[in-house]
Amino acid sequence: MERGLRARCAALITHNTLQQEGADISQSILYTALMGLLLVADKEKEVNLTLGSGQIGLCNVGNTCFLNSMVQCLSHTRTLRDYCLQKKYHQEVSSRRKTELMDAFSEVLSDLWTTDMSTAVHPGNFNTIFKESVPHFIGYSQQDAQEFLRFLLDRLHSEINRTSPQNQPISDLPESKYNKLREDKKAMLMWKHYLEREDSKIVDLFAGQLKSSLRCSSCGHESTTFDVFYDLSLPIPKGNVSGGRVSLKDCLTLFSQVEELKSDNAPMCDRCGKHTDSTKKLTIQRFPKILVLHLNRFSASRFSISKSTATVSFPIHHLDLGDYGTECAGKVLYNLYAICNHCGTVHIGHYTAYCQQERGWFCYNDSRVSPISESQLQSNQAYVLFYEME
Ligand SMILES: [Zn+2]
Missing domain, CATH: 3.90.70.10 (Cysteine proteinases)
Incomplete structure (x- = not known):
């Protein structure tokens, strides 16, 4: 069952079916997130x-x-x-x-x-x-x-x-680009930055x-x-x-x-x-x-x-x-x-x-x-x- 889930996640990522048009999440982030979810599910069981x-x-x-x-x-x-x-x-x-x-x-x-x-x-x-x-x-x-x-x-x-404190935020967008984003995208980006720290x-x-x-x-x-x-x-x-x-x-x-x-x-x-x-x-x-x-x-x-x-x-x-x-x-x-x-x-x-x-x-x-x-x-x-x- 668990192995089946992992395989499904991997397939979803490879086939890009989870990526919405315009979504700016990389495959590796998506993979980490999904695997993280599986690990959380494992731990909750304990x-x-x-x-x-x-x-x-x-x-x-x-x-x-x-x-x-x-x-x-x-x-x-x-x-x-x-x-x-x-x-x-x-x-x-x-x-x-x-x-x-x-x-x-x-x-x-x-x-x-x-x-x-x-x-x-x-x-x-x-x-x-x-x-x-x-x-x-x-x-x-x-x-x-x-x-x-x-x-x-x-x-x-x-x-x-x-x-860890050494982790510097990675994804900084120039202000001119940020200002052009839609409100919900701005909110999402700020939230992502927060979670990086x-x-x-x-x-x-x-x-x-x-x-x-x-x-x-x-x-x-x-x-x-x-x-x-x-x-x-x-x-x-x-x-x-x-x-x-x-x-x-x-x-x-x-x-x-x-x-x-x-x-x-x-x-x-x-x-x-x-x-x-x-x-x-x-x-x-x-x-x-x-x-x-x-x-x-x-x-x-x-x-x-x-x-x-x-x-x-x-x-x-x-x-x-x-x-x-x-x-x-x-x-x-x-x-x-x-x-x-x-x-x-x-x-x-x-x-x-x-x-x-x-x-x-x-x-x-x-x-x-x-x-x-x-x-x-x-x-x-x-x-x-x-x-x-x-
Ligand atoms: Zn004014």
């Missing part, structure tokens, strides 16, 4: 994990509720969890590579999913190694969970990046691509840029800062609506050669498998930070993001599986996590774990939402 209930909390080792709640959310990201528990990264990167943080993180996950009856897990070692890796986090009493997540994913990624399980799961279109109001010139994101930070509509109710859709609409930029705030127009009044619009060009939505409750003014306590209602099943993608996106559906909550004020607050398991939803409040019904998930404390593509 999966045979014996998991515990996952209903184990994390001790607070000194204002670490931000860390505990995010680790629980990541621990319920099944593909990532299984990858860590099987230490698959050892097969993907050189054995000389230092994977200290990844090892410590995987250790915590393996304790959280042990089949032994267990008390709360002590994340001290992981916490210490993380702080050594991100000194910025030392000595802060209240940490932002979202900021922690960004640093953590970034550091884990750099430890398990499958490309950054390629890991973290990228596989969390990375998406955002398109930013800028239009000069004075000459009408349009330019686009493509950026990779690991989460989307959504604004909460104003006027609802002190209570009130908005929907996730309201936040997404505000995020993706055309924004007017005054000339002193706008980038330089390529055609006019100066800063002009412009409009800017964000579109999701490429959707990630795991979508992290940050409800940006904290807004900083010149002298203080305030927190919005608006209740943002969000769908648990079948969130459709098609409207925020490119025209040909169609329906793009996601299901919720974890929430990081923040309660309290800017200065004194506490983080908890709600995570979905086979037996329903559970609340992780540091070392305490308790069941929670689906109807209790929505509150004015929801801060970071974790969705998985259907």
Whole structure:
């Protein structure tokens, strides 16, 4: 069976039947990709994990509720969890590579999913190694969970990046040629360039691509840029800062609506050669498998930070993001599986996590774990939402 598949792949490549007209992929890349797929399929078959209930909390080792709640959310990201528990990264990167943080993180996950009856897990070692890796986090009493997540994913990624630093991007196109490409080709090329440098399980799961279109109001010139994101930070509509109710859709609409930029705030127009009044619009060009939505409750003014306590209602099943993608996106559906909550004020607050398991939803409040019904998930404390593509 497997040999038959390999032969079929080889035949497909030789006969060029997979190459669409105008596609700029070489035979060797295609071959590597297909063989890679086969290898992945082989490895997936090996999966045979014996998991515990996952209903184990994390001790607070000194204002670490931000860390505990995010680790629980990541621990319920099944593909990532299984990858860590099987230490698959050892097969993907050189054995000389230092994977200290990844090892410590995987250790915590393996304790959280042990089949032994267990008390709360002590994340001290992981916490210490993380702080050594991100000194910025030392000595802060209240940490932002979202900021922690960004640093953590970034550091884990750099430890398990499958490309080596010596790998210089190969396919650079002269700007004049690039500018003539169709938008979707530009997006594809930028994505390919990104993967030549950054390629890991973290990228596989969390990375998406955002398109930013800028239009000069004075000459009408349009330019686009493509950026990779690991989460989307959504604004909460104003006027609802002190209570009130908005929907996730309201936040997404505000995020993706055309924004007017005054000339002193706008980038330089390529055609006019100066800063002009412009409009800017964000579109999701490429959707990630795991979508992290940050409800940006904290807004900083010149002298203080305030927190919005608006209740943002969000769908648990079948969130459709098609409207925020490119025209040909169609329906793009996601299901919720974890929430990081923040309660309290800017200065004194506490983080908890709600995570979905086979037996329903559970609340992780540091070392305490308790069941929670689906109807209790929505509150004015929801801060970071974790969705998985259907
Ligand atoms: Zn212009």
